[in-house]
Amino acid sequence: MIVISAASCEPNTREDILRQAIALFASAGYSGVSMRDVAALVGISAAALYHHFPDKQALYLAAMTRAFESASASMRAVLESDSPAIGRLQDFIERFTGLVAGDEHLRLLVQRELLDGDDTRLALLAEQVFRELHDAVVALARELDTDLDPYMLANSIIGLVLFSFQSAPLRRHLAAGRARHEQPRTIARHIVTLLTRACGSRSAD
Template identity: 30%
Template sequence: MSTALPIWNNEISSRDRILDAAETLFAKRGYSGVGLREVAEVVGLGKSSLFHHFKNKPQLYAAVCGRILRRIEESLMRTLAAGGTPVERLERWLDDLLSLLVDNPSYARVLLRSLFEDDDLAGEMPEEVEVERAIASIMGSAGALLREGMGSGAFRPANVPHTLLTLVGITVFPFASGDFGREILGGDVFAPAEVQRRKQELRDFLRSGLIARAER
């Protein structure tokens, strides 16, 4: 019954290798576009073996999404705990989030795709509940930061929920946009130089918007 490995064990468990394979495939083709046969094939297992680790497909999907969201949550907590002014914390968080999305090219796509599946993650299984919890935690912390900054005058007064949607749109979307983003930019969104540029453009946009001051 003990599936936990000793900490000095370097082997990656079957469960994690299944999650890795499923994550990549879900990013590429979405929930319905991925068959468990293909997941098993990538991992190097028989199809039926997957059901020993996850009781069905929705649970596997929720486990993939949950793992991503927990990592984002951890990153956010670490960033916020490091202190600084609200502006510093916001900019550091967005920087770290972008780094995380770039280091794990499947994340942005899996996340946005999952937001579009209103049905497929709405169950009562523990993995699905965990997804909801992580989302609420992340958005709660980000919202609190925005409110603190607006209260102290560091941020312009704005509608907090709409600002949260805006922040998700400008940070996550570009790294999920695949060929579209590549065509717009004329190069890979994940290339280091392009990532640096995106971070800079994001900071500038948050500081000044787009419209020049003379026009206001």
């Protein structure tokens, strides 16, 4: 077991905890991870872990926040730019697709929480982790030239990207699938074309 000296490594301990917790929660889900599991992986005692986080839920919320904060900031920057709405939609889809494709932990955290999360924890995650980004997508949807409901359109935008990757293990066994269908660029292009046509524009052609 790695022994971490409080005197020399204290400033990095919280970051180490969050990094390892993200990986564990992505792999095993909330119910499959104990505080002792995290402490053992980091190389600290359970008591030291509780010094940083009072319970597993607090650790989980902090890990989810850390996993999404840089991605969320990057996507909000696109959504809140001065570009025309249809251009921001295209840029957001391309950015979101790239982030989801490149971060397996992020994909698995979302997937596991949607499947396994209890209502109390989901409410906390919605408020503390996802609301700001989701509100920005809804705001963009309101600007688009369409009579579609902005809330439902925002959910469709997000869902199209997430499901494209979450369903990949199954799609690979379907007869019509091709290797190019798994490429993030191909996925983003398809979603952009689909949505821009739905919003009255053929600018992605």
